[in-house]
Amino acid sequence: METRKTTCPFCLNGCTSAVVFDGYQYRMEYPSEAEVNRGRLCPRGNSASIVIDHPKRLAYPLLDGRAISWDEAANLVRGWRAAVRPEQVALVYSRGRGEDEVRRLFGLAREIGTKHVVCGHIEPENALGCRLEGTKDATLADVEFAKAMLLVGDVFNTSPVAVWRMLDARYADRKNRLVVIDSVRTRQSGFAHSFIQVRPGTEPLAMVALAALLDKNIKADLDKLATAAGVARGQLEAAAAMLAPAVPGFVGVAAHFGRVFHPLLHSLAGQLVAKAAGKPFVGFRETSLPPGGEDFTALRAALKAGEVRLLFWTGGMYPDSYAEVFPEAARAEYRVATSIFVPDPPVPGLVLPVTAELERAATASTYWGPASREPLAPPLSGSRDFGRVVELLGTAAEADLPARVEHKPAAVVEMAHKAAGLKRGGEGVLLLGEKKAIGLRGFYEPEDRLALNPTDAGSLGVDGDSFVRVTSPVGARDFGVLVSGQIPAGTATVGTNVHENRALFPLAVDEVSGMTTVAPVNVKIEKLASRVQAPSEHAPDRRGARYMLH
Amino acid sequence: MAKRLVLRMDYCIGCRSCEAACQSRFKHEARVRYAEVTPDAYFPLSCRHCAEPLCMAACPFEVIRKDPDTGIVSRSSFHCVGCRSCVLACPFGVMDTYLLRSTSQKCNLCSDRAGGPRCAASCPTGALQYVEESELKEVKTGVGIAARSVHWRRP
Structure with missing residues (x-):
């Protein structure tokens, strides 16, 4: 039996994971000598063996949901490429693509002669890669020997394996302090000495207010920011005392799908408070992709205007979740996507099978520095390496990426004031995305429960045995109900690992930065007499009986 | 030990x-x-791997056994008939029946x-x-x- 080790690709903590192939199946192994994780893995890390030999892996090209040969697919792509002008081609990269692969796409865009090379990873977490002037990155030692920690968002569910050092530091001395800022009372908040519960999406306002309390040079309207965030000023002052610059520690920020209105501000405000508190910063996220040559918002406009005829999308949620929420994609005459799983439901256009991240060597960037990634398993038969897929469009070598912009602290305060002045409202309940470390694509849980505040549950007339239909502007799904006091009144939360739930959140444009993102959305909730449930990921055949009543 | x-x-x-x-x-x-x-x-x-396991006592076919050296209470999936006696007997409610194979499931501490x-x-x-x-x-x-x-x- 052969054991293969690699750096886990499911978040940036850089855990070493391993699989053993016993000639019949892949099994996870936990190498205890790894410095970062000492053999520990979160549920996502434990999914590696499932991804490798999952029965839904895509092993042949699909054209409008029908299997075709690679030769037919190659001829189609070359024909489509020849049928459109260079500037009508758009290349989009998203989650799952490494930095080397993105450089290759930039080279290809230059060779083709198109400006449309776009980062399609529009989840708020990708904004955590943006930099504020003078921010210092945290090291493992900063976490291990921290005496004061500020966590924003659900860090525990974003990178669970990074948490053991935090908990060790928290319990090492009774004087050590953990401050948590979040809109939902998550499990992480149960470990906090000070939990600051803010209005949904207003975490950056509380962070800028905290930064202004820690550093007198930051001029911000404290009362305006605290009121907009729904926090008492005294609570912020108590937290500022815990995070005094003389105390070593770090600031960790996570930004989740469907929880953040202003992703860029969220990231920069976290870095501003870290700078004000004299602490290093770490942006907890699952993946980090460089910004594209063009913004995603501009791509949507170009698609709408009919300026893009050939759309090549690789990685991320398209074609699975974006098929509904990204209607502009349908405006492209020719659509080529890559996927490692069979899209369900089938999508129009061409879908090409590529090797999974776990099946290729790469240099991985982690919170704690670069790490090498070796393949855990040989590529799935029928799938192709990303480089060979790109060759269908052109043969260019890698090109340099655009330099990252460094933002100024004064601009962050200005953005926060602008965000504090925005009015929010709307009918129905505000649906928030919930980060759960329970695995990928619902491998371990179908995420078919909607968490509701007891007051809202009472007004809807539902309890833990009820079923409800949630209708958002872009879709609907039926859920069981979980009544929980942890959820703020007027809001509801759903897990966002499964595509069915992600597809409830429409694309939104951040009013502060102009970035396209996935923000909380107002939804309609109706009580159901019985439940119509989609079968789980592991149902023997999802296509035969898509829905069953029970 | x-x-x-x-x-x-x-x-x-x-x-x-x-x-x-x-x-x-x-x-x-x-x-x-x-x-x-x-x-x-x-x-x-x-599973607590009890000193005196009730699941073992309840099993009509002696499928569940306790290893005297390691203390591990294990079950032979080959002989289990899925009668659920162990499921009902377990005071901690940690045993369950796997519906597709109709046999009980039992932690063996990854022996x-x-x-x-x-x-x-x-x-x-x-x-x-x-x-x-x-x-x-x-x-x-x-x-x-x-x-x-x-x-x-x-x-």
Whole structure:
């Protein structure tokens, strides 16, 4: 039996994971000598063996949901490429693509002669890669020997394996302090000495207010920011005392799908408070992709205007979740996507099978520095390496990426004031995305429960045995109900690992930065007499009986 | 020397990695499950490998046995007929019947793995530990904190 080790690709903590192939199946192994994780893995890390030999892996090209040969697919792509002008081609990269692969796409865009090379990873977490002037990155030692920690968002569910050092530091001395800022009372908040519960999406306002309390040079309207965030000023002052610059520690920020209105501000405000508190910063996220040559918002406009005829999308949620929420994609005459799983439901256009991240060597960037990634398993038969897929469009070598912009602290305060002045409202309940470390694509849980505040549950007339239909502007799904006091009144939360739930959140444009993102959305909730449930990921055949009543 | 699985409740973040590790080994028949006592108190449920196992006493076909050396209570899936006697007898409610195969499922502390149970090896925060019986008293489990108050506060 052969054991293969690699750096886990499911978040940036850089855990070493391993699989053993016993000639019949892949099994996870936990190498205890790894410095970062000492053999520990979160549920996502434990999914590696499932991804490798999952029965839904895509092993042949699909054209409008029908299997075709690679030769037919190659001829189609070359024909489509020849049928459109260079500037009508758009290349989009998203989650799952490494930095080397993105450089290759930039080279290809230059060779083709198109400006449309776009980062399609529009989840708020990708904004955590943006930099504020003078921010210092945290090291493992900063976490291990921290005496004061500020966590924003659900860090525990974003990178669970990074948490053991935090908990060790928290319990090492009774004087050590953990401050948590979040809109939902998550499990992480149960470990906090000070939990600051803010209005949904207003975490950056509380962070800028905290930064202004820690550093007198930051001029911000404290009362305006605290009121907009729904926090008492005294609570912020108590937290500022815990995070005094003389105390070593770090600031960790996570930004989740469907929880953040202003992703860029969220990231920069976290870095501003870290700078004000004299602490290093770490942006907890699952993946980090460089910004594209063009913004995603501009791509949507170009698609709408009919300026893009050939759309090549690789990685991320398209074609699975974006098929509904990204209607502009349908405006492209020719659509080529890559996927490692069979899209369900089938999508129009061409879908090409590529090797999974776990099946290729790469240099991985982690919170704690670069790490090498070796393949855990040989590529799935029928799938192709990303480089060979790109060759269908052109043969260019890698090109340099655009330099990252460094933002100024004064601009962050200005953005926060602008965000504090925005009015929010709307009918129905505000649906928030919930980060759960329970695995990928619902491998371990179908995420078919909607968490509701007891007051809202009472007004809807539902309890833990009820079923409800949630209708958002872009879709609907039926859920069981979980009544929980942890959820703020007027809001509801759903897990966002499964595509069915992600597809409830429409694309939104951040009013502060102009970035396209996935923000909380107002939804309609109706009580159901019985439940119509989609079968789980592991149902023997999802296509035969898509829905069953029970 | 027998080893035991211990949970330090102060470190459990309810991430369900233990359940995921068990599921990935036993192909969606997790022997460890997740319990939520209050929104703040949660922990994995798994077989205690009792000194005098009631499941073993209840089994009509002597399929469940206790190893006198290691203390592991194990079940032979080949001989199990799925009568559910063990499921009903277990005072902790940690046994269940796997519907597709109609046999009961039973934690064997991953006796096929030299390094001990996968749930303990993969626990992200080190809340689950696999320790020698002689070291049991040295492990601070945090149970006292939980027992003092339902809505417990961590130290």
